[in-house]
Amino acid sequence: xxxxxxxxxxxxxxxxxxxxxxxxxxxxxxxxxxxxxxxxxxxxxxxxxxxxxxxxxxxxxxxxxxxxxxxxxxxxxxxxxxxxxxxxxxxxxxxxxxxxxxxxxxxxxxxxxxxxxxxxxxxxxxxxxxxxxxxxxxxxxxxxxxxxxxxxxxxxxxxxxxxxxxxxxxxxxxxxx
Amino acid sequence: xxxxxxxxxxxxxxxxxxxxxxxxxxxxxxxxxxxxxxxxxxxxxxxxxxxxxxxxxxxxxxxxxxxxxxxxxxxxxxxxxxxxxxxxxxxxxxxxxxxxxxxxxxxxxxxxxxxxxxxxxxxxxxxxxxxxxxxxxxxxxxxxxxxxxxxxxxxxxxxxxxxxxxxxxxxxxxxxxxxxxxxxxxxxxxxxxxxxxxxxxxxxxxxxxxxxxxxxxxxxxxxxxxxxxxxxxxxxxxxxxxxxxxxxxxxxxxxxxxxxxxxxxxxxxxxxxxxxxxxxxxxxxxxxxxxxxxxxxxxxxxxxxxxxxxxxxxxxxxxxxxxxxxxxxxxxxxxxxxxxxxxxxxxxxxxxxxxxxxxxxxxxxxxxxxxxxxxxxxxxxxxxxxxxxxxxxxxxxxxxxxxxxxxxxxxxxxxxxxxxxxxxxxxxxxxxxxxxxxxxxxxxxxxxxxxxxxxxxxxxxxxxxxxxxxxxxxxxxxxxxxxxxxxxxxxxxxxxxxxxx
Numbered sequence: 001x002x003x004x005x006x007x008x009x010x011x012x013x014x015x016x017x018x019x020x021x022x023x024x025x026x027x028x029x030x031x032x033x034x035x036x037x038x039x040x041x042x043x044x045x046x047x048x049x050x051x052x053x054x055x056x057x058x059x060x061x062x063x064x065x066x067x068x069x070x071x072x073x074x075x076x077x078x079x080x081x082x083x084x085x086x087x088x089x090x091x092x093x094x095x096x097x098x099x100x101x102x103x104x105x106x107x108x109x110x111x112x113x114x115x116x117x118x119x120x121x122x123x124x125x126x127x128x129x130x131x132x133x134x135x136x137x138x139x140x141x142x143x144x145x146x147x148x149x150x151x152x153x154x155x156x157x158x159x160x161x162x163x164x165x166x167x168x169x170x171x172x173x174x175x176x177x
Numbered sequence: 178x179x180x181x182x183x184x185x186x187x188x189x190x191x192x193x194x195x196x197x198x199x200x201x202x203x204x205x206x207x208x209x210x211x212x213x214x215x216x217x218x219x220x221x222x223x224x225x226x227x228x229x230x231x232x233x234x235x236x237x238x239x240x241x242x243x244x245x246x247x248x249x250x251x252x253x254x255x256x257x258x259x260x261x262x263x264x265x266x267x268x269x270x271x272x273x274x275x276x277x278x279x280x281x282x283x284x285x286x287x288x289x290x291x292x293x294x295x296x297x298x299x300x301x302x303x304x305x306x307x308x309x310x311x312x313x314x315x316x317x318x319x320x321x322x323x324x325x326x327x328x329x330x331x332x333x334x335x336x337x338x339x340x341x342x343x344x345x346x347x348x349x350x351x352x353x354x355x356x357x358x359x360x361x362x363x364x365x366x367x368x369x370x371x372x373x374x375x376x377x378x379x380x381x382x383x384x385x386x387x388x389x390x391x392x393x394x395x396x397x398x399x400x401x402x403x404x405x406x407x408x409x410x411x412x413x414x415x416x417x418x419x420x421x422x423x424x425x426x427x428x429x430x431x432x433x434x435x436x437x438x439x440x441x442x443x444x445x446x447x448x449x450x451x452x453x454x455x456x457x458x459x460x461x462x463x464x465x466x467x468x469x470x471x472x473x474x475x476x477x478x479x480x481x482x483x484x485x486x487x488x489x490x491x492x493x494x495x496x497x498x499x500x501x502x503x504x505x506x507x508x509x510x511x512x513x514x515x516x517x518x519x520x521x522x523x524x525x526x527x528x529x530x531x532x533x534x535x536x537x538x539x540x541x542x543x544x545x546x547x548x549x550x551x552x553x554x555x556x557x558x559x560x561x562x563x564x565x566x567x568x569x570x571x572x573x574x575x576x577x578x579x580x581x582x583x584x585x586x587x588x589x590x591x592x593x594x595x596x597x598x599x600x601x602x603x604x605x606x607x608x609x610x611x612x613x614x615x616x617x618x619x620x621x622x623x624x625x626x627x628x629x630x631x632x633x634x635x636x637x638x639x640x641x642x643x644x645x646x647x648x649x650x651x652x653x654x655x656x657x658x659x660x661x662x663x664x665x666x667x668x669x670x671x672x673x674x675x676x677x678x
């Protein structure tokens with residue numbers, strides 16, 4: 001049962017969507033910011049460590065979807081890693097719950113340079129609907145230095161992919177004067 | 178006896194299930210009465226300043242019952258000695274309201290990690306907190322060569338945060354203790370004083386994967402409190418969204434369980450089918466997860482014109498492929514070896530905790546809120562509820578497969594019989610109290626609220642079904658190897674955010 005299906009899948013058309021177009025302004029803005037933080041080129045890949053600082057788990061669903069056959073983030077050189085010690089990027093969701101502050105700081109401290117922090121989702125931007133709660137710091141930026149925000153509630157996998165590709169393009173771009 | 182103790186109290190006017198206010202002596206007699214009667218299931222325990230509330234199900238009669246007891250000197254008689262499912266609720270009640278459950282089986286903090294600027298945030302007068310955060314205490318395990326393995330809160334995959342403290346002997350898990358609360362966002366406090374329409378966004382974000390179920394439960398409780406009924410078209414669309422949510426989550430879980438047994442192919446196929454369903458939801462309702470589509474009074478916006486077609490196409494593709502996926506799942510020896518006989522949850526334990534959803538149904542407890550209490554539009558749909566006795570990872574997967582196929586049938590019926598008409602009714606600004614149970618993909622989502630004379634929320638509680646499932650994972654993993662934990666955990670797939678409030 002399985003082998004014929006595998007054979008058919010290998011010979012058939014791929015299910016993967018074409019890559020989303022990335023706006024030039026996003027790349028330019030990122031390149032300017034990143035130029036100050038990193039001179040080393042990391043080739044054409046990014047190792048991503050996802051950190052949930054207290055989201056509703058909607059963002060996690062959409063981030064997980066990036067690994068499905070339709071979005072297939074690995075074809076771009078993007079991959080999820082198990083430890084911040086192996087990561088280039090911390091992909092952080094959630095409003096930065098106070099109970100997660102220490103874990104966020106430790107994960108960031110373990111991430112070797114050069115590193116970037118990407119805040120995913122409206123909660124990660126500024127706390128979203130949870131802004132002002134006694135239990136949250138109010139956005140990832142209240143705890144960690146954020147390089148890129150991808151707003152949405154949750155952002156679609158296509159929107160998250162677009163942001164990550166922009167980061168990939170920007171950190172690969174030659175240093176500007 | 179215990180039900181009579183409750184019904185002897187003063188009715189408070191909750192709808193559609195009555196809530197009885199009993200005196201201190203009656204509440205103090207409850208634990209003993211509950212210990213003597215096993216078919217009065219505790220569904221939830223929560224509080225407000227000065228009062229403690231409990232929701233029960235009389236399993237034999239099929240009737241729900243709400244009880245309220247007074248809090249005297251900041252204390253009330255704990256129910257946990259008679260109902261183990263009460264333990265975490267009691268710890269949460271102390272963390273949020275500063276109320277102590279006297280003789281409670283566990284008095285350690287749960288949601289409060291000592292990191293908030295205040296303590297007792299929902300008490301009438303929260304106190305300020307400047308103390309350094311204490312180290313959490315974990316239960317001990319003793320024996321020859323026992324090691325501790327701490328896991329989390331950040332986990333290896335893309336998954337919510339929570340801490341698991343294992344005690345192991347070699348590869349075998351001797352004890353697992355969970356420490357959750359990392360995702361506490363202060364949801365109940367944020368809802369207080371708001372209108373149901375303004376507070377609905379919090380219910381929708383209690384657990385993103387159950388946004389439809391929680392939003393529906395919240396909306397229904399608000400409608401019961403306000404004495405209104407949403408129009409038939411809205412009710413139909415709500416069920417449509419709820420079944421689509423069930424389908425996309427069950428497809429996701431099936432794939433992820435196989436992935437945790439290192440069988441990537443099924444994970445890839447389920448992911449592709451699920452993506453098609455989410456895209457159809459986006460076409461039909463303007464949002465892949467259908468968040469914020471259900472609001473108190475009805476739904477908004479209407480299903481898009483091409484929506485039905487997109488949904489039917491995605492489901493047809495899933496339906497065509499599912500038999501082949503089942504065949505492969507059934508016959509792949511290394512996969513079956515991992516899932517059969519792993520993570521067994523005994524039926525007696527599932528019953529003692531009144532565990533719902535696929536966790537309960539895979540361990541012989543056939544509860545489904547679509548049948549009991551039942552609610553429109555499911556009354557005419559005769560929902561088939563699968564139940565299995567084995568209680569292992571395999572059984573929890575098979576329940577999901579059966580439910581997913583039943584949900585596909587339900588979606589077709591709902592689309593076929595969608596009535597025309599209005600999408601919502603306005604909520605009058607008046608006092609009232611409402612209770613609702615909606616079957617989400619994990620189990621029954623409970624919502625309760627009381628509105629003041631201006632129609633604003635005076636008190637509210639949202640209970641994700643995972644409250645009664647998380648503790649059972651600790652029992653299910655016992656004796657299994659550590660390497661099977663991700664598999665067991667995923668087979669339960671409890672919500673972290675849902676129980677962290």
